[in-house]
Amino acid sequence: MSFIKVLDEGYVRLVDHMGSDLTVVNAARVSYAKESSELSDRDIKLIKFLAREGHTSPFRHAIAQFEVYAPLMVCRQWWKYVVGSAHYEGTGDSLDAWNESSRRYITEEPVFYTPKANEWRSKPENSKQGSGDIISWEMGEKHTRELLSYIEIGMQKYEQALADGICAEQARLFLPAYGMYVRWYWTASVQSVAHFLMQRLEHDAQKEIQDYAKAILELIKSIYPVSIDELIVRENG
Template sequence: MGKNERKINVLDKGYVRHLETFGSDLTVVNNARASYDKESAELTDSDKRLIAFLAREKHMSPFRSPRISFEVYAPLVVARQWWRYAIDSQHIEDGTPWSESSRRYITEKTEFYLPGAGEWRSKPANSKQGSGAPLDEAEGIKWTQALEQVYKDGEVAYEAAMDAGIAPEQARLFLPAYGLMVRWRYTASLQAICHFLDQRLKNDAQKEIYDYAIAVLQIVREDFPISAQHLIEAKGTD
């Protein structure tokens, strides 16, 4: 399997697929030495010690220009957790924080968006996006009732799972959409990815996102073995 064809299966249907890597451990070293107008042609033991020093002393800027792109296919509940780290990375750079309540920690009132009978729309004739004319209200009643039943069934199952002692982070999968598989492409700096890994490879991480972090770690270790060793405290399984 070629370097740009690495794909690691996760859970029953999901995966992490490597798309592209920019840079290497040598890139980190040469970023750090730029202020002294120095450059290494190959990674030496001295360079490895420099990477360890940068990580230990929290000098993060040399780790920001190397980047990795992934394609991820995962349940929505994993995507929502992962999104926090995309926002976290932006917050570091331009101050755009995002905090969201989580049914992993709290049990809040279960509510769903339910379109009214007159709010259903037909699909557009010549476009993949948007919608066409409104449906007849009599037809809309049928779809409102059908969606409402889906919500009710999911809520009943969710409450039963909670009463049975199922972990909230899994019980919420009974609520519509939480277990839906979604696909996205994710590009981030080496620093941002290692921050995500350092957090989601800890023992208290949700099992599902932990499994995805292990897959990402495998790719990061192959492309940045020295940087990964020093940036990630909890390194997961070998």
């Protein structure tokens, strides 16, 4: 599997990858001029040791590349993992790259995330961020209608601006931003992906980005099952 649908219109696609769990092992063993040709129990023990003891540089030799299509509110939460991409141990630069589609250059039909009536959540009782329980269907249905109406108005103004000859990079100002889908490539080391997963799979992470994190986990575990499991266990304490 290399493609997982997320939310109403979004998805995560595994585009490419470099290496395997064996890559991690051989990166660690090169210090002793040793190399394994296939993963053994001894190699798995080495991966466990590396993760447990925080010897993380070998995990940065294994790389995964994803294409993500998600609402802007998810995209901007995700982006901070690239902004702060020097690894948290202070061990140097990470292998992270990010390239995002731009409405300065394209005018493809905008797509917006619209929660259904039974998907709107209440504000939490004891926190300034996050969300609580699902609100009543009646209230949710009201806000779905309100959002659709808001999107329609923005689209009309956007299309009119383009028709009037306004450049795409300014016409996009009329589009409701946070729910608009954007597309990007994310290339990251196994260590970086594990760090992202541990934070965005937590119960208090925003549900929408949790859904994307679950998709990333399913895809990357098919390539680096031992490394991902061990890094997540280590970060989870």
